[in-house]
Amino acid sequence: MKNSKRSYRSRRFKRRCKYYRLRLNDFRVDLTHFIKSFGELQIIPEGLHATVNSSDLLPPGVIFVLKNVNTSVNINKLNRLHPYYLIYIDNNGKLFQSHIESKKILDAMRLLCKGIKEPLFDICKVLSEETDEYHKMDVYSSLLKQSISTILQTEEEKEVLSLFKGGGTI
Numbered sequence: 001m002k003n004s005k006r007s008y009r010s011r012r013f014k015r016r017c018k019y020y021r022l023r024l025n026d027f028r029v030d031l032t033h034f035i036k037s038f039g040e041l042q043i044i045p046e047g048l049h050a051t052v053n054s055s056d057l058l059p060p061g062v063i064f065v066l067k068n069v070n071t072s073v074n075i076n077k078l079n080r081l082h083p084y085y086l087i088y089i090d091n092n093g094k095l096f097q098s099h100i101e102s103k104k105i106l107d108a109m110r111l112l113c114k115g116i117k118e119p120l121f122d123i124c125k126v127l128s129e130e131t132d133e134y135h136k137m138d139v140y141s142s143l144l145k146q147s148i149s150t151i152l153q154t155e156e157e158k159e160v161l162s163l164f165k166g167g168g169t170i
Contacts, residue, residue, distance in 0.1 A: 030110075051127055052116065053120070061089050061091050062144075063087070063109060064144060066086075068082065079099060085102075
């Protein structure tokens with residue numbers, strides 16, 4: 001039952017996103033407009049978070065934006081956002097969209113944030129209480145570990161498959 005519910009959500013999300021399909025250049029244009037409106041981001045802490053409501057198309061979960069600190073590694077050259085990796089994982093630890101689907105994750109982020117210009121203090125308060133003022137982050141740490149392992153697992157699987165292709169490993 002869970003898989004059918006997830007695939008139903010995924011199909012609905014894909015249908016809905018076809019109306020919002022944008023190229024990565026469109027996101028760059030959005031970022032340019034943001035910088036024009038609010039100025040350059042001068043000081044960015046290493047850990048940021050934002051909270052939004054989930055929707056019937058997008059399950060409650062976490063979208064991680066990770067930076068690969070080893071910039072010489074762009075595994076299989078599949079990640080168009082290298083050195084950044086985006087992963088959308090639901091609250092149960094199930095991968096909703098992998099790092100290879102960065103465009104879809106950006107579409108999801110855009111859909112969830114559309115029209116929101118101010119912080120959602122009610123949701124921030126819930127997260128703050130849930131994590132004891134951000135001191136008990138075990139759930140999110142676990143989701144982060146799972147997210148990283150999905151990147152590594154996907155890449156290991158591709159390396160194994162590349163052994164059976166002409167030309168050897170990539």
